[in-house]
Amino acid sequence: MASGITEKALKLVQSLPRLSLSNIKNLPHSIKKTKRRRRDRQHGKTHGRGHKGQGQRATLPRLGFEGNNTPFYLQIPKEPYYKDHELRKEYVPVSLLQIQRFVDLGRLNVKEPIDLSSLCNTRLIQVKWEQKQFGVDLLDEGADIFCARLNIEVQKASELTIAAIEKNGGVITTRYYDPHSLHAVVNPAKFFAKGVPIPRCKLPPQNEIAYYSDAKNRGYLADPEKILHARVELAQKYGYALFEYENEEEKEMLLTRKDPRQIFLGLAPGWVVNLKDKVILKPKDPEFVNYYKS
Amino acid sequence: MRVSSLYTMAASMTKLGINHLYRLLSLRNIHVQSTLFVSWPFSEKTDKNEEEFPSEEVFEVADERNEVSEEMIDKMRNVSRLPDRLRRRLPHVNKMPDSNHPKFDQLWFKRKMYAKFGQESGVDARIMWPTRSEIRERIEEDTILEPSLQERLQKAEEEKIQIEKYLNQRQEKIKANMAKMPKWIEEYKARESKKLETQKKQQDKKQILLEQAREYFGYAIDPRDQKFIRMLEEKEEEEKKLLKKKKKEKRLQLKEMYNVTGKQ
Numbered sequence: 092m093a094s095g096i097t098e099k100a101l102k103l104v105q106s107l108p109r110l111s112l113s114n115i116k117n118l119p120h121s122i123k124k125t126k127r128r129r130r131d132r133q134h135g136k137t138h139g140r141g142h143k144g145q146g147q148r149a150t151l152p153r154l155g156f157e158g159n160n161t162p163f164y165l166q167i168p169k170e171p172y173y174k175d176h177e178l179r180k181e182y183v184p185v186s187l188l189q190i191q192r193f194v195d196l197g198r199l200n201v202k203e204p205i206d207l208s209s210l211c212n213t214r215l216i217q218v219k220w221e222q223k224q225f226g227v228d229l230l231d232e233g234a235d236i237f238c239a240r241l242n243i244e245v246q247k248a249s250e251l252t253i254a255a256i257e258k259n260g261g262v263i264t265t266r267y268y269d270p271h272s273l274h275a276v277v278n279p280a281k282f283f284a285k286g287v288p289i290p291r292c293k294l295p296p297q298n299e300i301a302y303y304s305d306a307k308n309r310g311y312l313a314d315p316e317k318i319l320h321a322r323v324e325l326a327q328k329y330g331y332a333l334f335e336y337e338n339e340e341e342k343e344m345l346l347t348r349k350d351p352r353q354i355f356l357g358l359a360p361g362w363v364v365n366l367k368d369k370v371i372l373k374p375k376d377p378e379f380v381n382y383y384k385s
Numbered sequence: 386m387r388v389s390s391l392y393t394m395a396a397s398m399t400k401l402g403i404n405h406l407y408r409l410l411s412l413r414n415i416h417v418q419s420t421l422f423v424s425w426p427f428s429e430k431t432d433k434n435e436e437e438f439p440s441e442e443v444f445e446v447a448d449e450r451n452e453v454s455e456e457m458i459d460k461m462r463n464v465s466r467l468p469d470r471l472r473r474r475l476p477h478v479n480k481m482p483d484s485n486h487p488k489f490d491q492l493w494f495k496r497k498m499y500a501k502f503g504q505e506s507g508v509d510a511r512i513m514w515p516t517r518s519e520i521r522e523r524i525e526e527d528t529i530l531e532p533s534l535q536e537r538l539q540k541a542e543e544e545k546i547q548i549e550k551y552l553n554q555r556q557e558k559i560k561a562n563m564a565k566m567p568k569w570i571e572e573y574k575a576r577e578s579k580k581l582e583t584q585k586k587q588q589d590k591k592q593i594l595l596e597q598a599r600e601y602f603g604y605a606i607d608p609r610d611q612k613f614i615r616m617l618e619e620k621e622e623e624e625k626k627l628l629k630k631k632k633k634e635k636r637l638q639l640k641e642m643y644n645v646t647g648k649q
Contacts, residue, residue, distance in 0.1 A: 203441055213444070222416045241450075278604075283500060284495070284497065284500050284501065285496060285497060285499030285500060286496035286497055286498075286499045287496060287513060288513060288514055293531065294534055294539075295541060296532065296539060297537060297541065300537045300538060300540075300541045301541045301544075301545070304541070312534065312538075313481055351534075361514075363510070363514070364502060365498070365499070365503055367501060367502055367503035368503035368504055370503075372510055372513065374514055378517065378520060378521075379514060379520060382520050382523070382524060
């Protein structure tokens, strides 16, 4: 009976396991076995390679070669989105969610200003200066649940990120490190083991100067008064009240900023830090002092 | 072996050296560490048993040994068989390399040694900084390569102004062109209609020719057919001939007229 058969088939299908990656099989003959051209009796004198020429001598032309014609893969050579790729800067993405997590887990100390060194010292973020990475880009992911009050210094930040930090009473600054300084900042212990003076941070290049001198981006080269104005403006835009400092200590912590030429907080460029003797060596010669000061 | 006899033997062996003793004991298959530990009157444990082995001779030896014991023990502990220059590198040893080390000629290595061992390294701390001439060179380079912040800001502003200027110019150009747009559209439409007209004319002409050909051949002929093309050529020639004839006639007429007028 036809109806009985269909019912049986339906039942069978219902009882069978669902189709998944674990029970999929290749189609028959879909995998082709490569021809083995061994030096054995069955493969004759030429071993399946034929007489003379490119086949025998394994000097076949390169892939895509069309016999002196311009190959197809070179006929359409324009890839404008890769233009100047060798000059572009890369920033490691770090989200507010990640920062919040670091704070909650005690990986970041909120009672001290946070900069790239402290972010890298968590060992959870790696900035590779040799791969043209110039620091971190603070993303606005997790802006809704962000609730830490901190003084943070990053390389790039979006408007929403800035708003999320300032809403909680925090302070954010964007700042540029040249690759040489970044090398020191990313791993201070490794840098001090070299026994060289702390470098003087260079100013941002011409194409970055507009970003870092803009109060809207909280750039470190922007006018502080303009930054205060921008803070108020942003608070109005996103509809939150600006925070008032609870005590002097907190205020002091939140308002500490590095000098544009300084890369470690509390350490000036030109100083040599010796971790063995626990001493700091400072140059006295006016020529040296002037060079590292400027 | 009794402890006391071992002890006396140890005392007699001091002049030969503790290494010799060690070797001797190990050869005799005695558990060296434990026996030494128990029997050694100079270690802390045996201090309590002083009364058991009181002897002036022994104490003299003991004093001598106490001075070198640490070193000796260290030597005995060193079972790595590494040469000294390599052993110094081990993290638990962590000693300065010998000053004859070939890398000591290089500045970066001296700096590194200072960073690692501090003043113990004996490196002059002044070499950490670049020399005076190097600093001057750097300053000179910076004057060329590193413009001041003010200059950079000014340049950035200039660039910004230039971009704005360019965009404004573009906008103005777009406005001006948009004002002309209806006129251009009309012109375009006129051109298009003219084109269509000429096309239609040509098509009509072709149609007429095809109809003529149908009459001539008695069936609808393909315009690509050689017969049709030949017919067209013949027609053209005929037209040319007609034209020539007409020209000739005209010329003759003119001549006649001229002759008539000349006679007059």
